[in-house]
Amino acid sequence: xxxxxxxxxxxxxxxxxxxxxxxxxxxxxxxxxxxxxxxxxxxxxxxxxxxxxxxxxxxxxxxxxxxxxxxxxxxxxxxxxxxxxxxxxxxxxxxxxxxxxxxxxxxxxxxxxxxxxxxxxxxxxxxxxxxxxxxxxxxxxxxxxxxxxxxxxxxxxxxxxxxxxxxxxxxxxxxxxxxxxxxxxxxxxxxxxxx
Ligand code: UP5
Ligand code: MG
Numbered sequence: 001x002x003x004x005x006x007x008x009x010x011x012x013x014x015x016x017x018x019x020x021x022x023x024x025x026x027x028x029x030x031x032x033x034x035x036x037x038x039x040x041x042x043x044x045x046x047x048x049x050x051x052x053x054x055x056x057x058x059x060x061x062x063x064x065x066x067x068x069x070x071x072x073x074x075x076x077x078x079x080x081x082x083x084x085x086x087x088x089x090x091x092x093x094x095x096x097x098x099x100x101x102x103x104x105x106x107x108x109x110x111x112x113x114x115x116x117x118x119x120x121x122x123x124x125x126x127x128x129x130x131x132x133x134x135x136x137x138x139x140x141x142x143x144x145x146x147x148x149x150x151x152x153x154x155x156x157x158x159x160x161x162x163x164x165x166x167x168x169x170x171x172x173x174x175x176x177x178x179x180x181x182x183x184x185x186x187x188x189x190x191x192x193x194x195x
Pocket of ligand 1: 014018058090131176177
């Protein structure tokens with residue numbers, strides 16, 4: 001059996017990673033694994049060993065230690081029996097990258113990193129605050145957490161995007177447009193993969 005294929009999906013908080021992944025799933029048959037969603041699910045499990053830790057990291061906009069996130073991702077991949085994955089919101093810092101490279105990288109083929117480029121005022125502030133006001137239930141859709149999430153993105157995640165850029169692996173998409181217009185550009189990238 002050939003190695004599972006992986007695409008990392010990165011971008012600022014609220015850049016539209018989840019929204020676009022949904023459209024990719026509908027059109028191109030990938031399985032969507034959001035690291036944030038997996039962490040929120042784990043947090044919600046009664047008696048979870050990591051529930052409190054995860055909640056405090058999420059509210060503070062900090063990145064959960066890679067052992068936790070990586071094992072959630074690996075389990076979800078194994079359980080799915082699928083072979084094409086969008087890994088959304090990971091790897092977000094050097095610890096994530098090191099943990100992934102050590103435990104998983106050799107067992108999968110990384111096709112590229114899909115990067116949603118969106119300015120802070122639109123991505124973070126407007127979209128996430130609107131989502132919070134509309135009742136997202138996310139404990140980090142408030143101004144206080146958003147500032148922290150964005151700072152973490154700038155200081156910890158952008159260097160990871162740069163790391164992949166230097167390896168020619170980043171596919172850049174302008175995410176500061178309506179969702180369907182963003183997807184027109186995403187589609188062009190996926191139409192060109194023979195995977
Ligand atoms: N929306 C989407 N696209 C739009 C568009 N083009 N125009 C107008 N509106 C648009 O979209 C956000 C909102 O904007 C939605 O209301 C949507 O309808 C609208 P979404 O698609 O959800 O954007 P996304 O980029 O997925 O935003 P999200 O808030 O999920 O991004 P984050 O990266 O902040 O959140 P994530 O869930 O990945 O992580 C949350 C936290 O978990 C992190 O801060 C961290 O504490 C923790 N975490 C880890 O520790 N490790 C990990 O590996 C992953 C997460
Ligand atoms: Mg998301």
